[in-house]
Amino acid sequence: MTSCMVFNHHSLPFDSPGMADEALPDFLKLCLRAQNIGLDTILVDESIDKGWFRLELSGSYFWQDWYQKIQSGNNKNAEKQIRAFRSIATRQPFFSTRDIQNHVDLFEVSLDGDASFPALRAAAWHEAPLAGFPTRSPWLDSPLTVTVEELDQAGEIKQKSIDLMNFFSLAIFEQHSNELLEKRNDLIRTGRALFDEKERLFSGLIFCGKAPQQLRHWSAGLAILDQVKETLTVLNQFCGVWGETGYPEYRHEVLRDLGLNHEVSGESSSVLDNPRLKAEREFWLPKGRKEVFQSHVKLNKGYRLHFFPDHHSKTIFIGYIGPHLRLK
Known part of the structure; x- marks a missing residue:
């Protein structure tokens, strides 16, 4: 392509x-x-x-x-x-x-x-x-x-x-955008390839925490990787319209409106109130600030993609792409 x-x-x-x-x-x-x-x-x-x-x-x-x-x-x-x-x-x-x-x-x-x-x-x-x-x-x-x-x-x-x-x-572009996305995603067959192309493909996202290493050493298979690509694409699309009419702030529902086919949610109070479990979901942003990446997308086979939407910079940080983190 x-x-x-x-x-x-x-x-x-x-x-x-x-x-x-x-x-x-x-x-x-x-x-x-x-x-x-x-x-x-x-x-x-x-x-x-x-x-x-x-x-x-x-x-x-x-x-x-x-x-x-x-x-x-x-x-x-x-x-x-x-x-x-x-x-x-x-x-x-x-x-x-x-x-x-x-x-x-x-x-x-x-x-x-x-x-x-x-x-x-x-x-x-x-x-x-x-x-x-x-x-x-x-x-x-x-x-x-x-x-x-x-x-x-x-x-x-x-x-x-x-x-x-x-x-x-x-409007004409939007009619063809899904077709173009499918062609683009078909060319990305490994986690390392996705990571190497991240700036070009996902310009609105920043990868930090454990996500870079997880992608470079991806072993979960192509089916899960396809779901990761789909999720990153929707998150990136949201960053492109964040602040426009109809998208003044981040909400989980917006991702579904943009076509995300997987469940997205925050963490339960039982996780956030537990210092040990909360710490597993904390990652450093590139500028040295630690945040709780409680927003996550539920992928197949128990995999999760954790992210942090920064309302100030209108950027989404990707911190974790891997097996379900502990709940207790």
Whole structure:
């Protein structure tokens, strides 16, 4: 599975600055949600400012103008939008030296007979989804069916049609998010692989306590690991929306609303009132503070995933992934 999206600059410009202002918050949310499932880089054409500021959104209205507007305005979501913008990782050009060595110059892509869309060519080559804006046809359709022409090993031109995911809105992205998650998770087959990819796959989570060692030396099998991946994915998704409308604070019920299929709860008073049992659930946070990781998800075969949701930083810390801790 690819780890990138391709920025569809062909979907610009908007008809007015107001339309751009309305669409940009959802575009930034889309980028954040994409990061949460492993699409952590956006490929950008060389003709575009890699830092986005000189990107023309509408006639003589640039990304920089929008950025300055939200910085100086009273928009209560401005800080979150700025943080989302700064978190976007971009890469240029569309094609690397290795792609050129693999004869990308003999790879052509057309939409309705028009081969003048380099973003579509990049998306088809990298097997990556497009990320763009809801402006006009054909960019209001997903998937986009394109024609690919390339030379086979015998030197003959082969033609085929393929569908490209076109994320022109957050709603379209959400329709495909489960499919993308399944493809991503299928590539993670060991605890060590999960741990090695944790920053890319679970950017909202921090692993501490016993969890890093438990993942690096995972021995519980793939079935339990799949449940761990599912749980971490939902926790990470919650971190991506924490503080937004409908998600002002952490509650166990929110995880179920986001699709968690396992029971989640806190510890009983009999555990928390017992110093010895409570101590087994205490882990150090990276900055040197010890907390009780009483929130836990119940996995099969008696396994538990203990975590601590920090309301101040809106981060979830993963402290323990292993057999049920003692109850008496």
